Amino acid sequence: DIQMTQSPSSVSASVGDRVTITCRASRDIRSWLAWYQQKPGKVPNLLIYATSSLQSGVPSRFSGSGSGTDFTLTISSLQPEDFATYYCQQANSFPLTFGGGTKVEIK
Amino acid sequence: QVQLVESGGGVVQPGGSLRLSCAASGFTLRSFAMHWVRQAPGKGLEWVAVISSDGSEKFYGDSVQGRFTISRDTSDNTLFLQMNNLRAEDTAVYYCAKAIGRQQPESRYFDHWGQGTLVIVSS
Numbered sequence: 550d551i552q553m554t555q556s557p558s559s560v561s562a563s564v565g566d567r568v569t570i571t572c573r574a575s576r577d578i579r580s581w582l583a584w585y586q587q588k589p590g591k592v593p594n595l596l597i598y599a600t601s602s603l604q605s606g607v608p609s610r611f612s613g614s615g616s617g618t619d620f621t622l623t624i625s626s627l628q629p630e631d632f633a634t635y636y637c638q639q640a641n642s643f644p645l646t647f648g649g650g651t652k653v654e655i656k
Numbered sequence: 657q658v659q660l661v662e663s664g665g666g667v668v669q670p671g672g673s674l675r676l677s678c679a680a681s682g683f684t685l686r687s688f689a690m691h692w693v694r695q696a697p698g699k700g701l702e703w704v705a706v707i708s709s710d711g712s713e714k715f716y717g718d719s720v721q722g723r724f725t726i727s728r729d730t731s732d733n734t735l736f737l738q739m740n741n742l743r744a745e746d747t748a749v750y751y752c753a754k755a756i757g758r759q760q761p762e763s764r765y766f767d768h769w770g771q772g773t774l775v776i777v778s779s
Contacts, residue, residue: 641761649700
């Protein structure tokens with residue numbers, strides 16, 4: 550199985566900050582990676598798929614990059630509604646696996 | 657619009673069984689792969705199972721392989737998850753999720769999720 554490791558596990562940031570979350574796969578997953586946002590008590594929401602494709606309706610301040618084993622989610626200017634937990638997910642092979650999550654908290 | 661409504665959760669004793677349902681509307685199950693994803697209380701997301709758009713392929717997570725079965729009724733546009741020999745560690749909110757598309761890799765990303773149904777395995 551492919552293990553997905555996210556870092557950091559939590560980050561404190563202020564509105565307007567640039568935030569970067571990383572995700573590392575235990576082996577090459579090409580560009581088959583997605584990012585989801587989950588707010589407390591809510592269902593996950595797809596932000597980015599195929600490493601860098603922005604899902605319809607997602608603000609352009611979210612962007613993704615990487616390939617192979619190392620990937621990044623960047624929020625260019627953090628907004629109040631962005632405080633949430635973010636998960637990466639590999640789509641290269643079954644079983645599909647998620648990272649452990651990164652909680653973005655208010656500083 | 658796309659809507660997914662899960663049902664069938666509840667409290668069950670270890671070793672017991674439950675059948676979850678996910679009623680889909682706004683699209684047809686024949687056109688998209690469908691998944692089950694779970695989340696234990698206060699924990700992260702865990703992928704459970706997938707059924708392909710044509711129903712011919714099914715894959716499972718390691719922790720549920722041999723105990724859970726994914727299926728669907730296309731006449732009713734409903735997805736199912738039969739869960740047998742339940743364990744305490746199966747306690748979680750179970751979400752059904754629609755894939756972006758029919759073919760790889762779009763069949764492995766989830767663009768719509770239901771609200772989830774809670775399964776508690778406890779004696």
